[in-house]
Amino acid sequence: MDIAHLLWNSVPPWATIAFFAVDLVIRLLALGTIPHNRRPSAAWGWLLVIFFFPILGGLVYLVLGRADLPEARKAKQREAAGLVDAHGPGTGAQEVREMPDWLAETVRLNQHNGAFPVAGGHRLEVLDDYDASLAVMAETIRGARHYVHFEFYIAVADPTTEPVIAALEDAHDRGVTVRVLIDHLGSVGYPGYQDLVRRLDGVGIDWRRMLPVRPWRGEYQRPDLRNHRKVLVVDGVVAFTGSQNVIDRSYNKAKNKRQHLQWIGMMVRLQGPAVGHLDALFATDWYCETDKMVMGTDRALGANPDRSSPGELVCQVLPSGPGLAQESNQQLFNHLFASARERITVCSPYFVPDDSMYNTLRTAVGRGVQVHLYMGETSNHALTHHAQRSFYEMLIRDGIRIHLYRSPYVLHSKFVLIDDETAVVGSSNMDIRSFVLDHEVNLMVVSADFVGRLDEIVTGYRRNSHELALEDWLARPWYQKYLDNTARLTSALQ
Template sequence: MDIPHLLWNTVPPWATVSFFVVDLVIRLVALGTVPHNRRPSAAWGWLLVIFFFPILGGLVFLVLGRADLPEDRKHKQREAVDLIDSHGPGTDAPGVQEMPDWLAETVRLNQHNGAFPVAGGHRVEILDDYDASLAAMAEQIRGAEHYVHFEFYIAVADPTTEPVITALEEAHRRGVTVRVLIDHLGSAGYPGYKDLVRRLNSAGMDWRRMLPVRPWRGEYQRPDLRNHRKILVVDGVVAYTGSQNVIDRSYNKKKNRKQGLQWIGMTVRLHGPAVGHLDALFATDWYCETDEMVLGTDRAPASSPDGPSAGNLVCQVLPSGPGLGQESNQQLFNHLFASARERITVCSPYFVPDDSMYNTLRTAVGRGVAVDLYMGETSNHALTHHAQRSFYEMLIRDGIRIHLYKAPWVLHSKFVLIDDETAVVGSSNMDIRSFVLDHEVNLLVVDQDFVARLDELADDYRQHSHKLELEDWLSRPWHQKYLDNTARLTSALQ
């Protein structure tokens, strides 16, 4: 019996015609709507998906096709910006006037894209030991006298983070104001999330999920628009930010532990005016989730610019994300790469450049600039990792040196070094997600000693990495090449 033929004959002609009409209409509508205000590479990516799978692709596009927040949330962001007084030490701060022209242009570009004013008088320390960084944050929280603002993309309760969570509970019990923000979908997928929620509720702490996706409670926005920031502010005096989440370095997944995966992160601890700017950024995110503006409502000691915590570094806090000026962090990186005269060092777990970034880097090499990329040999995000790998051959042929941190370690530190005096550290990766879809925060630091300390960290990474050679890369199995090339087609989707 010819089953397929029999089934085909049972389908009414009108259903067949309707299916092909709907299929054709979806394709024609997509041709005229998908490219609107979208980069050609992203438009082609979406059209490819829709033309291969018209109905499914069309539905996915409706859910994920616009990197935009709901109007009420964008209105809250604008209100928060208006309410926050971001004025303070600015271009007259010590060290700012001596900036070279290209760096002054960088500062102006950042402020045009929503960054806080540049300021001097900072002290910034690098914390590159994973567990020691969590211990330092716990100790800082234990010493809090007035308030703690805690905002992380991923935060869970597990044996490694126990000192931090316990410190938050103890601070709350002794009367310190504790406010906690955790990204909903960013944290919910990891073991320990439910334990953290239970403990926060049991303690009676004031906390919220960022960008919650709970339609049954009227909470919904595009689900892959996330808040990827990592911020801890204590008493308005000291702040922590960087790439490290509050979770065990295995990220608590069984498959990670089976493979022996261990994350390597980096956090910076800072004193100075940028602490207030990070606090203002927390206040903005808190306002978006609660309608409560908390900036300036907490008692905190006034910090003296000449106090024991004062320094001489020039810094600028750089928020980015949907509703804050599209791709402001990518604009910054491209400008820095184009301005470099001697060297560019990039450390990022995810490096998937678009045409503009790729051409800027290869042009830098042509100008005689040395370019080094530090990335992980392995990753927990297969699609992004394969898309990243698809660029290796082009980058090596252009003279860019690629250093892959050896597995099972997962290199998760994020920083950019330009020549000998400029660095950017923070939460941003080098891919479309960080440039367009996620809320990020980075810190521009202008100081030769700080760059030298990051150079030492990069040297340590180099000792645990292998330099990728073209001949070795070209000899990888054909199925890996196929996966890499296929994943590359998704790199521009937004």
């Protein structure tokens, strides 16, 4: 008699009956509750997990199954949303009177989904050199006279970020009001985070963790609902946003250093009315973490003495995330893809489209639009990377051209170019996490010159990439195909 048989005979009959009863109840409850107000692909994904692993899957669903914030948190967001109405384009904003019909529709869609008003009168500078962008941010902080608002998904103190952290300390010492927001789980696992916390506390800088997960302190929400935004505002006059975190290009992980991984990011430095809109977004997030409104105080201090229009570009700031209009960034991208007449260029480290985005892109190809995707050959998120790879064959067969940036570089820039006049840059990836689970911010820019500047960056990316050929992709080893296909089953979970 084998060990398994002995163990089975030692289990009391009531325990066996109870186990199978619980198993059956979990499956039946899942069938009737999981599909409620959920897209079918996501429902099928969760049902598959629970039907394979009823008890474990049920527990995971209880923790991660609702892409929703606590009611108290959502109430704070609604209360702070008044800042959007109170902080419109402002003095110096150029009214945008003439727009093509499709662009006017885009602006209306964005505002319906919680975007700030579209406005002219902007000047933008693209910063695509990783270390140089940190240096520019540090220099801007050192010139602050009134306040600095600093909000990043990942921020640490390390030799690469030292100019930025030292500039924050120096600004605080000079009497400048410095407020810092850092995503809790986004930053806590990276070397240098504790050093940053000690330095902020040591000099008395006012800082908070965004969306903290510390149940022992009464701070808890679904742990994978994160604030993924990157925003820096100085004196209400200059702002930065984009895809780059405040951390060394290796992200300081020993594994990354062994593989010689180096991140490639991009930030935008801007002046004009959108600076105030990004500041209002910071104020909203600050209120959610502190219960304190900051914008009225800063205006009373005379922090924004010069509102003259610094440029000519047309911009619109679009925040997104749990508690806001559902999947507003995805709606924007799908609308732009459907509006394209000549070309679509997408640069994203994570491209895992749902059915709507995939069909919109393949339809664009059918209309004669050229579609180019720029992604990394390697990634630090294995599950998402394999899920992304599972779409390559379909995309290539549909006429979409895929360019993979050569390892060991991790392409982390995030932008979309539509024809020759419209761009969207920001923090949003092209996956369900950025569309549903993360707080993001994107900047839509209407300017042929700005698109041309990003085209120059794309040309550089193309020189360091290889275009994926279908025959080469089909020849990859069977075990890679298995991993890709298995990971794809997780791509719809939300």
